Each structure stands twice: as structure tokens, then as C-alpha cells.
Amino acid sequence: MTNPADSPAVRRLDDWNRDRLESLAATHETPLYVIDLDRVTANYTRFSSAFPDADVMYAAKAHTGKAVLEAVLEAGGTIECAAWGELQRSIDAGADPNELQYTAVNPPDHDLDYAAELGAENPGLTITIGATDTLERLAERGYNGRIAIRINPGIGTGHHEKVATGADAKFGIPYKRVPAVANRVREAFDLVGLHAHAGSGVLTDDLEDHCRAIERVGDMARRVGDDDLEFVDVGGGYGVPYREDEPPLDLEKTSDMVREAIGDLDAQLKLEPGRYVVADAGLILTEVNTIKKAPDTTVVGVDASLSTLIRPAMFGSYHPMLNVTAPDRDAEPMTVGGPVCTSADVFAHDRPIARPERSDILAIGNAGSYGYELANQFHSQPKPAEVALEGDDARVARRRETLEDVTRLEQ
Incomplete structure (x- = not known):
């Protein structure tokens, strides 16, 4: 296995062993997906090394295959899930339910039933809510555990309008309503963090807009009391160059800009790369x-x-x-x-x-x-x-x- 520290920042098609690929196609027929777990490990390690004091959670929705989840866990990662099935598959791959984070987006009843039951048995589970309805529905299920509030920062970034979630009303609590919702959460739950996700496919040229959203999240954390929060989660969305002439994401610059944007916090920084790890x-x-x-x-x-x-x-x-x-x-x-x-x-x-x-x-x-x-x-x-x-x-x-x-x- 290649030392992750020595791996290139981006892997192009020319970097794959063509003889091996032809052999795989002949053995397993086509169409065929191929996933290189050594590269998954290298990508996760490179990203987490750029944020040594942060909790880097892999966003499972990018690729929820058991082999990938196992590779991330073996590399020391934790996992963020967006649906009940991802929670279960992460657990099946060996994840500790107490270290999982579930980001609920208009969750069906079945999802909340599962999450509430899982949280009752594993009090370290964190549920991220993006609507006050979700709080009410969790309370109806007897859940009173760890809650993070998803903020809608009003700023979206990324490679396509369909993934610019930071400006989409579907995602998160409207920015101005967050302090009131935080007070409401504290009355009946354990408020442990704030969360936001600006968009997907962010490369170096997109960092300015991306960090404007992060700056708003940091401001809101200080407003609601970051000394009383365990973490501030600025999401993922960090991209890879799909076109041959595009440079890779400048991780050193990304780390510097994200830290500057979030500002001084007592709470721990969290990030959720998905695409960057597996693309x-x-x-x-x-x-x-x-x-x-x-x-x-x-x-x-x-x-x-x-x-x-x-x-x-x-x-x-x-x-x-x-x-x-x-x-x-x-x-x-x-x-x-x-x-x-x-x-x-x-x-x-x-x-x-x-x-x-x-x-x-x-x-x-x-x-x-x-x-x-x-x-x-x-x-x-x-x-x-x-x-x-x-x-x-x-x-x-x-x-x-x-x-x-x-x-x-x-x-």
C-alpha cells in the first residue's frame, strides 16, 4: 500500500494501471465499478491531516458500500449519515453508534423511529435537525438526547444549482430563527452543536463564497454561546477536479480560510468530506x-x-x-x-x-x-x-x- 502521506492530491485516469483494469474487466465483465480502498484511506488521511484538531466525519451518502465504510473507520474516521439506512450500514461496518451523527432532512416516521430508538440505547448519538417539526416528532417518541441545529446560512456554493444547499429553503433553520430554536432545544434536549452545509463540489476558486457561509455559522455559534456547545459542524462539499485541466483543491489554503472564517471558538470544529474521500x-x-x-x-x-x-x-x-x-x-x-x-x-x-x-x-x-x-x-x-x-x-x-x-x- 502507498503511504497516504506520499499520495498525490488528485488521481487522474492515466494514473491507474491499465493492464490491471483490462484484467478486471475480463474477469468480472462490464459494466463494472472499481473502488480502490488504498486511495480512500489516502484521501481521508490527507484531508484529516489538514485539519488536525477537527473531527473529520465521512459523509456516508457519497458511497455507502461496506468496504468503503470499513476503510474510513480503519483510518480513524467517524461517519455522518443522512438516512436511517446509512446509520444501520455504518453500524454493520463496525461504527460505534455513539459516534454517529444523523442529519435528518424531512425524515420519514420510520427514520425517526429508528433514530430515537438507537439514541435511547446509545446516548452518544447526535441527531441534527433542520425543522422545529422534527423536534416535536422526536419529543413524541420520547427522545431527549443530543441535538445539533442545522442552520440555513442563505449562501449556496458548489458545482450545480441542485447541490447548493446553503441557499435552499429545504435545508436548515432560517438564520434569524436559530437563537430562538436554540433556546427551545435547551429546554427539552441536549444542545451539543450547530451545523451547516453550503454546497457540494467546492474547489479552490469557490472557497470565498464557501467561507462566507462558514463565517455566518461561526458568528451564530458565538451568538448562541459557543462555550456551551460541543462542536460547530461546517459540513462538507469539498470537491475534486473532474476535468483534466482543473487543479486539485488546495487543502492548505482551504484549512487556513476555513479556520479564519469560523473564527475563535471554544467548540470543536467538525467537517464532513464525502466526495473528496471517494470520488x-x-x-x-x-x-x-x-x-x-x-x-x-x-x-x-x-x-x-x-x-x-x-x-x-x-x-x-x-x-x-x-x-x-x-x-x-x-x-x-x-x-x-x-x-x-x-x-x-x-x-x-x-x-x-x-x-x-x-x-x-x-x-x-x-x-x-x-x-x-x-x-x-x-x-x-x-x-x-x-x-x-x-x-x-x-x-x-x-x-x-x-x-x-x-x-x-x-x-
Whole structure:
């Protein structure tokens, strides 16, 4: 295993061992997710080292696979969860429920039932609320434990408007109402922290807006009494460069700016990186099945689709691509799409790629974050397998679904 301290700040597709990738595709078929656990560990260690006095919690929603959760826990991390299933899966991976943080967003009754019961048995569990309704519903369930208040700072950042949560009314208590809600929490619960999350996919150029939101969180912490709080959680959202010419996040600058923005606090700083930990640790291998010349482009058909990776269709996201089989062929503009019957099922438009041929293996990079988590069964396509790499070892972390898996709940 590579020493995490020596790992590069960003891993490009060219950095993967192409012979190993071709062997994985041949052994496990395609489409195939590949997650490198050594890279997960290195990314978490690098980030946490930049914030040595903070509690760095991995945001499980980025990739909730058991192998990933185990790697984070082994690296000394704790876990932030956004749904009851993530809580249970974290516990199954070995997390101490007393160290988990559950960020409830319009939680269904079942989620609150589970969280309240878990908190009763494990008083260290923290529940983050973003609506006073959630307080009332927790009280109805007999919960009187640890509460953090999610603040809506009114400032959103990130790679797309759909992830700029800091300015979205769906998330958090309106800023001006926080002091009154804090007093209300103290009457019936244990107020332990404040929380905010400005957005997702934050890179160095986005830090100014990101830190304006953090500054507001620090101001509010001092206003409600940071000496009476255990922590102030400024969320995650720290990004990785998806495009080949984008530089990686400057962690030293990020650490300096975040600390300056939050200001002097008696409470501990918390952060919740998710994408940063897993994005460049994962990729998708897909096989070329069709080459079609069209008037304005060459269409390359592959066996992966938007049911494999939905981010390009959902967010217009750019994911780097590499012809693993023949990277040295002349590059030509290609439109790469899958077998799903919609124009949204396209991974790249007129992208220069080493000229593919049928049966070539292509790699789709930066798929470790919100890749498998958003995979679906549209067109009755079974979800792909996922292989976990650790040192020289490779193991199936999730087997490939069958059509029986797709239909087994039907009656």
C-alpha cells in the first residue's frame, strides 16, 4: 500500500494501471465499478491531516458500500449519515453508534423511529435537525438526547444549482430563527452543536463564497454561546477536479480560510468530506459494442448507461474518459452513450478519445462518489458488480445483480 502521506492530491485516469483494469474487466465483465480502498484511506488521511484538531466525519451518502465504510473507520474516521439506512450500514461496518451523527432532512416516521430508538440505547448519538417539526416528532417518541441545529446560512456554493444547499429553503433553520430554536432545544434536549452545509463540489476558486457561509455559522455559534456547545459542524462539499485541466483543491489554503472564517471558538470544529474521500478512488469500466458514423459526430455505444452512472444526465456532469485498451491511438471527437432509450443517456459529447473499436474497454473516471449510490434499474438493467482493490488484492465487494434481483419483489 502507498503511504497516504506520499499520495498525490488528485488521481487522474492515466494514473491507474491499465493492464490491471483490462484484467478486471475480463474477469468480472462490464459494466463494472472499481473502488480502490488504498486511495480512500489516502484521501481521508490527507484531508484529516489538514485539519488536525477537527473531527473529520465521512459523509456516508457519497458511497455507502461496506468496504468503503470499513476503510474510513480503519483510518480513524467517524461517519455522518443522512438516512436511517446509512446509520444501520455504518453500524454493520463496525461504527460505534455513539459516534454517529444523523442529519435528518424531512425524515420519514420510520427514520425517526429508528433514530430515537438507537439514541435511547446509545446516548452518544447526535441527531441534527433542520425543522422545529422534527423536534416535536422526536419529543413524541420520547427522545431527549443530543441535538445539533442545522442552520440555513442563505449562501449556496458548489458545482450545480441542485447541490447548493446553503441557499435552499429545504435545508436548515432560517438564520434569524436559530437563537430562538436554540433556546427551545435547551429546554427539552441536549444542545451539543450547530451545523451547516453550503454546497457540494467546492474547489479552490469557490472557497470565498464557501467561507462566507462558514463565517455566518461561526458568528451564530458565538451568538448562541459557543462555550456551551460541543462542536460547530461546517459540513462538507469539498470537491475534486473532474476535468483534466482543473487543479486539485488546495487543502492548505482551504484549512487556513476555513479556520479564519469560523473564527475563535471554544467548540470543536467538525467537517464532513464525502466526495473528496471517494470520488477519484473509483471508476467504471465499460465495453464498446457499437461504432456509428453520423453526419456531425461518431457515436460510440457502450454497455454502461445512465442506470450505471446518472450524474451526467442529472447534473450535466463531466467525467473523464480513457480508452484503456488502446490509449495511444489517435484521438478523435466521439459521442459516447449507453443502451437506454433517451437522449440523456450520454457520457460525452464530441469528446477527443483515442479511437475506439468494438470490444475495447473504456474507463469513466471519478465515479467513486455518487456513482453506485445513484445507480438504478431503469430498462430492467441489473446493477453492476463492484470490485474493491486493496494492495495487490481484488475482491468482489458487491456481486452483479441478476434479472431475478430486479424482479424478486414483484407479486
